[in-house]
Amino acid sequence: MIGLEEVAKLARVSPATASRALHRPELVALRTRERVEQAALELGYRPNVLARSLRTRGSRTLGLIVTDILNPFHATLAKGVQDAAEAQGYTVLMFNSDEQPDKERRALETLQGHLPQGLIVVPTSQTGDNLRIVPGLPVVELDRTSGLPDAHSVMVDNVSGAREAVAHLTGLGHRRIGMIVGRQDVSTARERLQGYREALAAAGLPYLESLVLPGNHREADGRLASMQLLSQRERPTALFVGNNEMTVGAVLAARDLGLELPRDLSIVGFDDSRWAQTMSPALTVVAQPTYELGMVACQWLLSVIQGNPWPENVRLPTVLIHRSSTAPPQPTRSPAQAASP
């Protein structure tokens, strides 16, 4: 490997000067600087960031922990983070917690050894505890919040997004609206449920526990919960589903039950995706600015690392995209359609 010493020798200066020439140009005479730059170029010099980090205790490295890299939503978040980091010359160490607090802990332990300068994390239920592994590290929580009182977070406005989605359904005339909701120890799930309740209240509809089924954010859970919900004697005419994966499950459940969208059932999902766009019928969804979410979180973190104060927590807006999976409920329903299996 080409080291600074070789460069210095070729440029006939000391290693110290060579170092300064390359990243403190103002401290060095123009002519010497040019010589050093020339030498570096000639030798193909690449600074050893490990040595630099060790010395400066600043690694130009950020940690990123997402809960499921296979979920396109998270992949998009990650891309936003990476692009923002790269633009400022930072390297991202990405880990995957798979929603498991234990894997998150291990990721943090590994990460710590790399002396990251900041962390962006999509929290699990134990993030509050786990973060004690990296005391003093600037942390931005992404998409959800761990609930730590001094947490800094970049999220979408889940309450309003959910409210808008459900208001759309009530506006169409639906009065029995089911919800498949995520785990209540995840902040997004709590907030989306709240939006659902608010929209019902605004429409003068009662909140019925029997219409709200929990799922564990995965397709299979969404499918199971939807099956149950749609097999009730008096099944809902519309469904609001709390995340992208479970929405897939809901659509499949409807299909299994022979329900045609939107004639027999309206569905609104949370989070847009190509899948939602290309399904037939195309899905009405609450779209999130996913890429921006990641990018903003990263820019925000970098700004703090560079010494600026923490800004206020950020809430990006969602947009309801009206496609073809929602329609007014059937004016009349034959008993056959309400049959239980």
Next chain:
Amino acid sequence: MIGLEEVAKLARVSPATASRALHRPELVALRTRERVEQAALELGYRPNVLARSLRTRGSRTLGLIVTDILNPFHATLAKGVQDAAEAQGYTVLMFNSDEQPDKERRALETLQGHLPQGLIVVPTSQTGDNLRIVPGLPVVELDRTSGLPDAHSVMVDNVSGAREAVAHLTGLGHRRIGMIVGRQDVSTARERLQGYREALAAAGLPYLESLVLPGNHREADGRLASMQLLSQRERPTALFVGNNEMTVGAVLAARDLGLELPRDLSIVGFDDSRWAQTMSPALTVVAQPTYELGMVACQWLLSVIQGNPWPENVRLPTVLIHRSSTAPPQPTRSPAQAASP
């Protein structure tokens, strides 16, 4: 930060002994070792991997460059790599080339400073050149090959996968089979085209250039190419599409043209996905062992890093999954159906 020195002090040994106790246990008396371990635990000691790497010139770090992290195929590859690396205590630095040789080059430059011990790369067209940035680094090419004569690669058997797909179509009785093929500077595209030709030949069908349209691996290209292909006077009765993204485009094009699958058109895609599974009709595809691909590549690289010789290049098998988008061609076709727009 807690350093080895603090641990050593608490355990009343020298830093050197503390270091040995923690990762060369056999060189240290059992009792001292226990004292050191205890001390490390008590203080929450985490080794500074930067310092370690600097000293040992071995960073326990691998580079991974994929061409599109938003493509679920690549996300799955990445997960396979990460899981395999983590299992052996290696950290993965992941980058995204977006199919741009230039971004690939920058990724390699950044990576080099981190002293990676190996690299896994999904090559772009310039990877051969770019790899000169990291001379001597063990490299595994994943999914595709750069064409370098001494490249080591982990791929699927594209020729046979494509051949099987097209043979399936000829077996159903199709005689006009179109193909949407990727860029010919990407090895997978070349190989899949070859499989297509072989299957046609085996069925005694001529290879018609007019039935083979190129696309740039993206949905939009697939859609455009399919539109053209399906608007021909005598349009194909079946389509073989060279990758997952373009298959989406092909399905949308068919939909736009009012063609019903599989009655008016059979489609086989390359690479399975949830989208392919949940589309209606569910898509017949050539499935790849994507996760295994990433995992094998990583295990392979690690084995080489640990001093073993390079194994033979690996070709994992594909599996044709027969779903509902393929059927025998219509026995008769009314002129109306073959109309051009």
Next chain:
DNA sequence: ATGAAAGCGCTAACAT
């Protein structure tokens, strides 16, 4: 404006 020297935290000779 430049150089000499020290040291980031760790590990590997080399001693004992």
Next chain:
DNA sequence: ATGTTAGCGCTTTCAT
């Protein structure tokens, strides 16, 4: 079996 010493490549005082 353990301690002493040196040095990985870089940056940063402190001199000059």
